[in-house]
Amino acid sequence: MKSFTKTSTSRVLTPEELDRLNDERCLVSEFKRAKLEREAQKNWDLFYKRNTTNFFKDRYWTTREFDELRTCRKLESQRLVLLEAGCGVGNCIFPLLEDDLNIFVYACDFSPRAVEFVKYNPLYSPERCSAFQCDLTEDDLRENVPENSVDVVTLIFVLSAVHPDKMKLVLQNISRVLKPGGIVLFRDYGLYDHAMLRFKAGSKLGENFYVRQDGTRSYFFSKEFLALLFEEANLQSVANDYVLRETVNKKEGLCVPRVFLQSKFTKPSQPQSS
Numbered sequence: 475m476k477s478f479t480k481t482s483t484s485r486v487l488t489p490e491e492l493d494r495l496n497d498e499r500c501l502v503s504e505f506k507r508a509k510l511e512r513e514a515q516k517n518w519d520l521f522y523k524r525n526t527t528n529f530f531k532d533r534y535w536t537t538r539e540f541d542e543l544r545t546c547r548k549l550e551s552q553r554l555v556l557l558e559a560g561c562g563v564g565n566c567i568f569p570l571l572e573d574d575l576n577i578f579v580y581a582c583d584f585s586p587r588a589v590e591f592v593k594y595n596p597l598y599s600p601e602r603c604s605a606f607q608c609d610l611t612e613d614d615l616r617e618n619v620p621e622n623s624v625d626v627v628t629l630i631f632v633l634s635a636v637h638p639d640k641m642k643l644v645l646q647n648i649s650r651v652l653k654p655g656g657i658v659l660f661r662d663y664g665l666y667d668h669a670m671l672r673f674k675a676g677s678k679l680g681e682n683f684y685v686r687q688d689g690t691r692s693y694f695f696s697k698e699f700l701a702l703l704f705e706e707a708n709l710q711s712v713a714n715d716y717v718l719r720e721t722v723n724k725k726e727g728l729c730v731p732r733v734f735l736q737s738k739f740t741k742p743s744q745p746q747s748s
């Protein structure tokens with residue numbers, strides 16, 4: 475059984491790891507950063523062209539980690555409405571659809587290929603699911619999802635793929651379709667995750683923000699940064715903790731420290747005065 479620790483403090487780096495991070499001070503050029511931003515959608519779509527549905531594993535842990543997925547109904551018979559924002563090929567939603575028959579899922583992604591893979595999945599049916607293409611930083615979700623209608627939004631390893639300057643736009647967008655009292659369930663890369671320390675020189679785009687070989691990008695969240703981001707979008711913190719896990723990298727024969735940030739935020743029932 476895999477073991478993990480939940481903690482409110484970030485991972486402490488060794489002196490060697492600190493040196494490594496400090497060596498990466500030089501940023502990718504402004505020209506290349508702007509190009510990566512313009513081509514973000516294309517790069518994710520090419521990712522799915524190369525990897526089809528074979529890259530991410532199905533996420534069977536969501537109901538264990540987020541008991542709201544079972545408990546947040548007011549009546550047992552209530553049909554839960556969920557939005558999986560940045561759904562990829564559906565590794566998060568299909569285990570939920572298999573597990574819980576009384577759920578309706580909206581699922582969106584800005585890769586048209588990913589959305590097609592979702593629609594081709596044998597578990598997809600229009601009575602239980604509505605998948606659509608959209609850029610969460612630009613396209614108003616209300617074109618596909620009624621305002622104030624969603625009980626739960628899941629943001630699973632998605633916000634890290636968005637430029638930090640545009641993350642607030644994503645949160646404002648999902649907040650419009652979330653019911654007052656509804657909840658956002660978040661899990662993503664945490665500060666000093668092994669993946670962050672593995673980036674080679676020439677991959678750094680900004681503070682805690684890196685580009686992979688394939689042009690997709692990843693941000694590594696501190697809990698303070700995330701809390702502020704949600705606060706600015708008028709979403710209130712319910713939980714916000716690092717999850718630390720040692721996993722074995724079989725290829726390299728190494729035990730590696732993984733850090734994720736796992737959090738919950740709610741939309742206040744009463745509008746907040748600013």
Ligand SMILES: C[S@@+](CC[C@H](N)C(=O)[O-])C[C@H]1O[C@@H](n2cnc3c(N)ncnc32)[C@H](O)[C@@H]1O
Pocket residue numbers: 518519530533559560561562563564565566582583584585588608609610611629630631632635636
């Ligand atoms: C690491 S994958 C996670 C997919 C899925 N949530 C899961 O748990 O398997 C990140 C996804 O975010 C999508 N994405 C990135 N930026 C986006 C944006 N601005 N609007 C919509 N989707 C976006 C990518 O296309 C990609 O499918």
